[in-house]
Structure formats: structure tokens, C-alpha cells
Amino acid sequence: MNATAQRPVDRWFASYSGDHQNVTNQKIHLFAVPAILWTVVALLWCIPVFGTWMKSGIWAALAMFGAWMFYNRMSRPLGLGMLAIFVAMAWLTRWLEGMLGVANLFWLALCVFVVAWIAQFIGHKIEGRKPSFLTDLTYLLIGPAWVLAKFYRVMGWRY
Numbered sequence: 001m002n003a004t005a006q007r008p009v010d011r012w013f014a015s016y017s018g019d020h021q022n023v024t025n026q027k028i029h030l031f032a033v034p035a036i037l038w039t040v041v042a043l044l045w046c047i048p049v050f051g052t053w054m055k056s057g058i059w060a061a062l063a064m065f066g067a068w069m070f071y072n073r074m075s076r077p078l079g080l081g082m083l084a085i086f087v088a089m090a091w092l093t094r095w096l097e098g099m100l101g102v103a104n105l106f107w108l109a110l111c112v113f114v115v116a117w118i119a120q121f122i123g124h125k126i127e128g129r130k131p132s133f134l135t136d137l138t139y140l141l142i143g144p145a146w147v148l149a150k151f152y153r154v155m156g157w158r159y
Helices: 008-018 023-045 058-074 076-100 102-127 139-155
Strands: none
Touching (some): 058 139, 076 102
16 A cells, blocks of 8 residues: 555544544543443343343344444454453443343433433534534444544554
């Protein structure tokens, strides 16, 4: 690959970063994006699976697998990192389900979802730009990888 060619992941991140220049907005995203990702996992976890031997979590597992395939295709190192994040989120969600029950897990996830999205929109109001996903829904998947890539850069790891 020549020096001017960009990987698709780099193009996605460059575009996403263009909508996230404000430091305050970036800091909000560092917390709100993972929170939203967990809430999606938890809300999907709560969808009942009638007529099967699975009690809960199958819809979340299927969604996490699909998202992981996207991340792994985009970048192997990001794919491995997102796999670790998904496993941790699944463990956390299973633990919370055991502690709270499915109904309370649902309400907790819904409350965190609303608060995290309010924070996101406050960040974008400060930024003065609309959220990236309003132009392309794929950015809903790019956000978590963008946050992980920031962590990789801090650690000196390639993504």
C-alpha cells in the first residue's frame, strides 16, 4: 500500500473525527459511547426467547457477533479489542441480571441509555455539529471503534 492510500478504517475515523473536534464533546463521547454500547447489549439481553432452551442473552449475543464481524473485517486489532469488550459486557450484563433480575436490568439499561444519549446531544450542541450517525447509520458502529482506537493510540498500539 502506498503512503497516500488509506485503509477503510482510517477513512471512517477521519470522517467521524471531523464531527468530533471539540475537546469537551470528545470527553463526553469517551464515556457516553461505551455506556450506550452496553445499554444496547443489555436491552437486547432482556428480549425473551420463547420456545428455546436459552433464557436470555441470545439476541445480545447475535448482535455482538454481527458487530464483531464488522469490526474484525475493518481491523484485526480492533476486532480483538471489541471482542474483549463484548465478552466483558456480556459478563457484566449476566451478573447484573443475576443481581437485579431481567425487569430491573431492563429499566437500568433504559435509564443509562437515555442519560448517555442526552449527554451525546449536549456534546454535539457544544460542538456545533450534528451527530455523524444522522448522515450514515454505520457511524453507530464506528463510534465504539473510534473510542477504542483512541485507547490504542494512548497505549502505543496499532489498530
